[in-house]
Amino acid sequence: MSETINGDGVAVAANGVGKTFDTRSGEVQALTGVDLRVAAGEFVSLIGPSGCGKSTLMRLLADLDSPSEGTIEVFGKTPAQARRDQDYGIAFQQAGLLPWRTVAANIGLPLELHGTDRAARAARVAELAELVGLSDFADRYPDQLSGGMQQRVAIARSLAEQPRLLLMDEPFGALDEMTRERMQAELSRIVGESGAAVVFVTHSIPEAVFLSDRVVVMSPRPGRITGVVDIGIGRDVPRDESLRETTAFFAKVTEVREALHGTPVTASGREGR
Amino acid sequence: MSVVDGVRSPRRDRTLRLVAPVAVGLLGLAVWQLLVGVVGVSAYLLPSPSEIAAEWTANAGPIAEAAWITGVNAVLGLLVGSAVGVALAAVAARLRWIDQMLAPVVAGLAVVPIVALAPVLNSMFGADSEIGRRTIAAIASFVPVFLNTLRGLRQTTPLHRDLMRSYAATGSQTLRTLTLPTAAPYVLTGLRVASSLAVISALVAEYFGGPRGGLGAFISTSAATSAYARAWAYVGASIVLGLGLYLVTVALERLVTRLLTGGAR
Ligand SMILES: Nc1ncnc2c1ncn2[C@@H]1O[C@H](COP(=O)(O)OP(=O)(O)O)[C@@H](O)[C@H]1O
Numbered sequence: 001m002s003e004t005i006n007g008d009g010v011a012v013a014a015n016g017v018g019k020t021f022d023t024r025s026g027e028v029q030a031l032t033g034v035d036l037r038v039a040a041g042e043f044v045s046l047i048g049p050s051g052c053g054k055s056t057l058m059r060l061l062a063d064l065d066s067p068s069e070g071t072i073e074v075f076g077k078t079p080a081q082a083r084r085d086q087d088y089g090i091a092f093q094q095a096g097l098l099p100w101r102t103v104a105a106n107i108g109l110p111l112e113l114h115g116t117d118r119a120a121r122a123a124r125v126a127e128l129a130e131l132v133g134l135s136d137f138a139d140r141y142p143d144q145l146s147g148g149m150q151q152r153v154a155i156a157r158s159l160a161e162q163p164r165l166l167l168m169d170e171p172f173g174a175l176d177e178m179t180r181e182r183m184q185a186e187l188s189r190i191v192g193e194s195g196a197a198v199v200f201v202t203h204s205i206p207e208a209v210f211l212s213d214r215v216v217v218m219s220p221r222p223g224r225i226t227g228v229v230d231i232g233i234g235r236d237v238p239r240d241e242s243l244r245e246t247t248a249f250f251a252k253v254t255e256v257r258e259a260l261h262g263t264p265v266t267a268s269g270r271e272g273r
Numbered sequence: 274m275s276v277v278d279g280v281r282s283p284r285r286d287r288t289l290r291l292v293a294p295v296a297v298g299l300l301g302l303a304v305w306q307l308l309v310g311v312v313g314v315s316a317y318l319l320p321s322p323s324e325i326a327a328e329w330t331a332n333a334g335p336i337a338e339a340a341w342i343t344g345v346n347a348v349l350g351l352l353v354g355s356a357v358g359v360a361l362a363a364v365a366a367r368l369r370w371i372d373q374m375l376a377p378v379v380a381g382l383a384v385v386p387i388v389a390l391a392p393v394l395n396s397m398f399g400a401d402s403e404i405g406r407r408t409i410a411a412i413a414s415f416v417p418v419f420l421n422t423l424r425g426l427r428q429t430t431p432l433h434r435d436l437m438r439s440y441a442a443t444g445s446q447t448l449r450t451l452t453l454p455t456a457a458p459y460v461l462t463g464l465r466v467a468s469s470l471a472v473i474s475a476l477v478a479e480y481f482g483g484p485r486g487g488l489g490a491f492i493s494t495s496a497a498t499s500a501y502a503r504a505w506a507y508v509g510a511s512i513v514l515g516l517g518l519y520l521v522t523v524a525l526e527r528l529v530t531r532l533l534t535g536g537a538r
């Protein structure tokens with residue numbers, strides 16, 4: 001059944017997902033009653049204050065952890081199967097590069113692990129390095145790169161096997177504002193070209209609005225989804241600096257903020273922005 | 274990195290690194306010779322470098338032979354001790370209870386003084402056996418290799434482990450691409466420390482019985498017969514032996530680092 005319903009159209013389907021951690025100081029309910037659907041090719045951001053379970057939800061989707069209740073399907077399969085089939089690529093707040101490997105060898109790591117032959121790997125790595133603008137740095141080591149460059153390597157690595165789903169946990173969280181905005185534009189272009197669905201965790205409202213088709217707003221204690229904002233800025237609208245100046249953009253930023261705070265933001269508050 | 278240091282060329286750096294210690298050494302020898310020759314420190318307190326050098330040339334054959342005997346003991350001890358150290362660390366890194374079982378044993382071994390163990394082992398293996406000394410060198414080498422390797426095997430970060438899991442990497446793939454490269458520098462540090470300890474303990478063990486013939490035995494006989502310059506010549510040979518083994522481990526460290534980084538660095 002799930003094949004016909006979820007086979008192609010749905011990247012992620014979470015139903016009534018909850019996650020409880022057993023800690024020394026008792027049980028921590030990190031997530032409860034999470035229902036989420038991400039269509040193939042859709043860009044969905046998860047936003048919310050620290051501790052609302054964004055990372056936990058992403059780890060569940062990636063099968064880095066398993067839910068305490070509810071079910072998750074990734075392209076109609078269990079997350080474990082999707083992980084084994086390499087249906088998703090993943091990137092975290094820390095780039096997590098292997099310091100003894102060059103940029104090229106880091107980007108090619110998943111390909112290497114999955115037995116892609118040397119020639120095909122070199123070609124794909126060159127393509128990816130080009131895509132993230134690091135062709136000239138392919139032979140460098142991670143400690144010779146800036147934080148933004150390292151993060152681009154990590155993103156290239158997550159794209160290595162052309163996954164249909166990208167899971168990204170605050171990938172730009174450690175970057176300065178300028179680098180961050182440039183990376184957002186780049187990511188938008190890259191994702192547009194690849195056609196992958198994206199689940200993108202962020203703290204930043206403008207970032208979520210800029211990138212997403214939909215923004216899922218979460219709330220802590222216990223972590224749950226409290227609202228969903230359709231951004232409605234079409235994929236055909238170029239994600240560039242001018243978009244950040246439009247009234248439509250500001251209106252969506254305000255809408256997400258209101259959803260996040262649970263109350264309408266006052267007129268003065270709006271101007272203060 | 275090399276782009277940054279425009280001021281100091283790498284070649285000049287290397288020359289300086291070689292010349293500086295040699296210069297310091299020569300200066301030290303000159304001061305020493307001066308102290309003995311001019312100031313007149315008595316020869317059994319401190320023989321002059323020239324006397325020691327003369328003894329060295331006169332006894333070049335026996336010195337080389339003695340260094341070989343001690344060296345073989347040290348190297349065999351180092352190899353066995355390190356192999357056991359790495360193997361047990363690998364097991365302890367996997368199985369918590371093994372680790373907990375080994376921890377007190379290793380802590381105990383780490384504080385066993387060679388002087389205490391040497392006479393016991395020497396008489397245990399018999400007066401004409403080198404096994405006791407090799408065992409002592411092995412025990413001395415085992416401790417730093419075990420501790421460093423265990424530490425190294427635990428240095429993989431949760432982030433890297435998550436990544437490997439997300440790639441559905443097999444156990445052996447994770448071992449090869451993540452765990453071993455992470456641990457390698459730690460293992461090599463352990464080896465480097467162990468190399469010096471192996472020489473020292475193989476040598477000191479000779480003071481306490483067992484067959485004669487090694488550097489330690491000659492040092493004690495020479496000193497006992499007031500042949501101080503000769504004793505110092507053997508001490509010099511011990512230093513050369515220790516340094517030699519140390520340099521081998523340093524070279525090994527370099528080699529492994531180069532292999533790890535694909536030789537491109
Ligand atoms: N491995 C874990 N063990 C115990 N508690 C955890 C663990 N991971 C997350 N938590 C808890 O779950 C809650 C949600 O965490 P997280 O998903 O990291 O939030 P976010 O990413 O939104 O900041 C927090 O209260 C956190 O302390």
Ligand SMILES: [Mg+2]
Pocket residue numbers: 054055056
């Ligand atoms: Mg988080």
